[in-house]
Amino acid sequence: MWDYTDKVLELFYDPKNQGTIEDNHEPGVKVSVGDVGSISCGDALRLHLKVEEATDKILDARFQTFGCTSAIASSSALTEMVKGLTLDEALKVTNKEIADYLGGLPEAKMHCSVMGQEALEAAIYNYRGIPLEAHDDDDEGVLICSCFGITDAKIKKAVRHNNLFSAEQVTNYVKAGGGCGSCLAKIDDIIKEVKQEYEKEIASTNSVPANTKDSTLGQQKPLTNVQRIALIQKVLDEEVRPVLIADGGDVELYDIEGDKIKVILKGACGSCSSSTATLKVAIESRLRDRISKDIIVEAV
Structure with a gap:
């Protein structure tokens, strides 16, 4: 039920x-x-x-x-x-x-x-x-799931728009992999590809010279420690935790030492063999994108 x-x-x-x-x-x-x-x-x-x-x-x-x-x-x-x-x-x-x-x-x-x-x-x-x-490139890609007629383009779109990081989540969102299951390995490969593309985009953004960034930000003041902690917690609560919870896991902010963010992985995330990927892709990349390119996330 x-x-x-x-x-x-x-x-x-x-x-x-x-x-x-x-x-x-x-x-x-x-x-x-x-x-x-x-x-x-x-x-x-x-x-x-x-x-x-x-x-x-x-x-x-x-x-x-x-x-x-x-x-x-x-x-x-x-x-x-x-x-x-x-x-x-x-x-x-x-x-x-x-x-x-x-x-x-x-x-x-x-x-x-x-x-x-x-x-x-x-x-x-x-x-x-x-x-x-x-206007729709879903049919222009390679057919991945023959059971439901889903292409790699549609899977990539779902992964990007909903921050998915498991084949099970992809099935929940677009049904791919929900039939015979023979395409699940291909779906995993597509997820890895999308995450690698995202990391490259983040790296490219962070490589912009500091003086160029300052000119676009104007006179924006740096965050205070309290503001920084509050923003980190907000990103975790609103953008990271809902995705992890949906997959049976969770994350808790443990401590902050400069740019080093210490977290506790819970539930499925704590025992998952891909917990390192969760740290780097689902958490660290998101915090770097929202707050600072120098952030490093570690599990305790």
Whole structure:
């Protein structure tokens, strides 16, 4: 039995905006539809948008879905979230925001929020007359999961946008690896590749000459020790811990000695053979990106 929030159950038992929007050729208004998923794979979503052409504002949104409790609730939440937004504003809605609107989703059901985000993108690009292949590179990559038709491009996108670092998490977000499981090793390789690319980006950013950085930051004052500790804790609480907890682990700030950050890995992270990767990729890289390139994270 999944542990659903009250909001998820509310929108499952009493979905908002379920149904279709008929195109009555109303002057100044256009209806667009976005389709994702397939019934054969277990989940499918069709999103209908009614848009005011002069302002690009979404006047109404409705959905039709074939799927589970999370799929119905996520689709209903999405329609509530985008009504009143412009198309450009709606494109900024993330799958994480859909899940947050619902008060959270079970980790194994996060792919439902991803499906909602993809349907929204499809509907908006259809409205603008942009062919799918011109804006979505998911189908241009190498097929990794033949069971669900998922390419390496789509896996990379999910890893980057949601800071995933295990094949199990990738399965939860895009279903890849959830069938026969023969592609799990390939998924692990893709995760490593994305993390290496991210580390290179961080290294490139940190290699900018100090005088150049200062000129862009203006007269920003250095952080006090109290501010620095508070910022480190904030990054851990808001960006690192949710990912680790979802995978059965956790991290606690233990001590700070200059640029050396000491943490305690808990749960699955404490006994995991890849704990070093967790330290360097999930924690150290994030703190270096947010606070200082000189930070070193150690486990105690």
